[in-house]
Amino acid sequence: MPEKSGFDPLTLPESNATSYPEAYCAANQQRWNRRLGNHANLTNFGVNLTRIVPGGQSSCRHAHTRQDEFIYVLQGDVELETDAGVERLSAGMCAGFAAGTGNAHRFVNRSAADVLLLVVGDRTAGDAVSYPDVDMHGHMEPDGKFVFSHKDGTPY
Amino acid sequence: MPEKSGFDPLTLPESNATSYPEAYCAANQQRWNRRLGNHANLTNFGVNLTRIVPGGQSSCRHAHTRQDEFIYVLQGDVELETDAGVERLSAGMCAGFAAGTGNAHRFVNRSAADVLLLVVGDRTAGDAVSYPDVDMHGHMEPDGKFVFSHKDGTPY
Numbered sequence: 350m351p352e353k354s355g356f357d358p359l360t361l362p363e364s365n366a367t368s369y370p371e372a373y374c375a376a377n378q379q380r381w382n383r384r385l386g387n388h389a390n391l392t393n394f395g396v397n398l399t400r401i402v403p404g405g406q407s408s409c410r411h412a413h414t415r416q417d418e419f420i421y422v423l424q425g426d427v428e429l430e431t432d433a434g435v436e437r438l439s440a441g442m443c444a445g446f447a448a449g450t451g452n453a454h455r456f457v458n459r460s461a462a463d464v465l466l467l468v469v470g471d472r473t474a475g476d477a478v479s480y481p482d483v484d485m486h487g488h489m490e491p492d493g494k495f496v497f498s499h500k501d502g503t504p505y
Numbered sequence: 506m507p508e509k510s511g512f513d514p515l516t517l518p519e520s521n522a523t524s525y526p527e528a529y530c531a532a533n534q535q536r537w538n539r540r541l542g543n544h545a546n547l548t549n550f551g552v553n554l555t556r557i558v559p560g561g562q563s564s565c566r567h568a569h570t571r572q573d574e575f576i577y578v579l580q581g582d583v584e585l586e587t588d589a590g591v592e593r594l595s596a597g598m599c600a601g602f603a604a605g606t607g608n609a610h611r612f613v614n615r616s617a618a619d620v621l622l623l624v625v626g627d628r629t630a631g632d633a634v635s636y637p638d639v640d641m642h643g644h645m646e647p648d649g650k651f652v653f654s655h656k657d658g659t660p661y
Contacts, residue, residue, distance in 0.1 A: 350588065350589055350590075351587065351588045351589045351606070351608045352589060353587070353589045353590075353592050354585060354587055354589065354592065354600040354601065354602060354608070354610060355585050355592045355594045355598055355599070355600040356598065356599065356600065357597065357598050357599075358577075358597075358598075358599050359597070385575070385599055385601065386573075386575060386601060388601070389575065389600070389601020389602070389603060390601070390603040391573040391575060391601050391603055392573065392603070392604075393550075393572065393573040393604065393627040393629055394549075394550055394573060394575075394625065394627050396575050396599075396601070396625065416549065417542075417547040417548065417549040417550060419541070419542060419545065419547060419550075419552050419625075421514075421577075421623055429510060429511050431507065431509070431510055432506065432507045433506055433507045433508060433509045433510065434506075434509075436509050436510065436511040438511045441513065441514075441515070442511055442512065442513050442514075443511070443512065443513075443514050443541055443552075444510040444511040444512065444545070445510065445541065445542060445544070445545020445546065445547050445552070446510060446545070447545060447546040447547055447548070448548075448549065450507070452507045452510070454510060467577055467623065469550065469552065469575075469625050471549040471550050471627060473549055
């Protein structure tokens with residue numbers, strides 16, 4: 350008989366690991382991810398339960414060339430920063446970021462309590478990631494991993 | 506300046522439309538979908554806010570050959586039926602359905618209150634859908650639409 354498919358995401362381990370270059374690691378480790386999609390053996394897209402502690406951010410502000418992203422706010426009050434400015438999202442609100450627009454985004458927790466986001470992103474090959482606010486550029490290798498360089502292409 | 510990215514999903518219109526053959530329509534129209542991903546112009550995957558009224562189901566029990574699915578229970582108590590039997594999921598629980606396992610699933614609302622699910626599925630081409638409990642088979646056309654036939658291939 351197959352295994353059961355349902356689970357409580359809060360029972361999974363969480364990690365604040367990041368593949369960012371050293372200069373940007375600390376700012377990015379105030380968020381903790383649980384990999385729900387990987388736990389369910391999904392490969393076409395990732396689903397993370399992301400917990401941002403007060404003062405933390407989801408990531409550096411960024412835009413994908415080929416991969417879509419979607420987030421749903423499960424708990425807390427969070428500030429979404431894009432080229433459109435700052436938006437305050439509370440639990441029950443959501444946002445989507447279509448590939449290729451160049452409109453970069455990040456979520457910042459400026460509240461006093463944890464924020465919980467459900468974060469979905471696909472894994473379309475050949476993706477690249479631009480970071481308007483920091484000297485970083487990302488591109489996806491054939492194995493699916495992202496490699497970061499300076500904006501001028503020189504490696505970290 | 507770009508438009509804002511955040512929105513309240515409950516402000517979108519909901520629909521109980523289904524592309525199922527006539528014989529299976531009624532059983533499938535006790536659920537109402539809001540298309541959050543489409544609203545955000547996402548194309549690589551779909552995100553629906555699905556409201557199942559008491560007595561309703563998310564879909565006929567089905568399995569995809571190439572597309573992954575993920576659901577998160579936002580509100581209510583729902584029964585997940587797969588080849589592993591019945592699982593009772595409450596708000597805050599989730600489930601994933603990897604492509605190609607053949608393990609079919611559906612969500613049934615046997616409670617007295619509405620169930621709200623966040624449902625994610627990718628749009629990988631060449632998908633087919635099997636339905637172990639009803640005389641139906643689905644396949645994805647090149648335009649992305651699903652066409653349903655009897656199990657022996659004869660059209661409805």
